Amino acid sequence: MTTTSTERGTKWLMQAGLRPTRQRLALAELLVGDGQDRHVTAEMLFSSAKEKGHKVSLATVYNTLRAFCDVGLMQEVTVDGSKSYFDTNTHDHPHFFWEDDGKLTDAPSEELQIVGLPDAPNGMRIAKVDVVIRLRRE
Numbered sequence: 001m002t003t004t005s006t007e008r009g010t011k012w013l014m015q016a017g018l019r020p021t022r023q024r025l026a027l028a029e030l031l032v033g034d035g036q037d038r039h040v041t042a043e044m045l046f047s048s049a050k051e052k053g054h055k056v057s058l059a060t061v062y063n064t065l066r067a068f069c070d071v072g073l074m075q076e077v078t079v080d081g082s083k084s085y086f087d088t089n090t091h092d093h094p095h096f097f098w099e100d101d102g103k104l105t106d107a108p109s110e111e112l113q114i115v116g117l118p119d120a121p122n123g124m125r126i127a128k129v130d131v132v133i134r135l136r137r138e
């Protein structure tokens with residue numbers, strides 16, 4: 001039996017305690033419906049939603065992505081200070097940023113070693129280290 005994108009989307013929302021409203025489910029299906037991890041900006045998800053005929057505003061898409069992050073379904077990766085990508089893979093992992101295409105993909109993490117990090121200032125701890133490897137065509 002194959003799992004439909006609706007079933008996948010519903011399960012994904014429910015596991016985080018989110019009620020699968022029509023709008024959330026439409027976006028969840030676009031994000032995890034095929035069982036693959038995805039990196040999207042709000043604009044990218046907004047155009048996919050429009051293509052599928054969903055009536056949803058860019059602001060709603062953005063707020064929904066934020067809400068998905070808040071409950072731990074996604075993580076936000078900031079690339080240019082202004083540009084946020086939202087990642088359905090919530091484990092710590094490095095990224096490739098393809099400068100020519102404005103695309104973010106997972107980078108292999110097996111060989112990644114982070115050494116020589118500075119100590120956190122007094123009273124602080126390092127919460128997370130983001131690794132974004134920027135790629136440019138030769």
Ligand SMILES: [Zn+2]
Pocket residue numbers: 039087089093094095105106
């Ligand atoms: Zn990723």
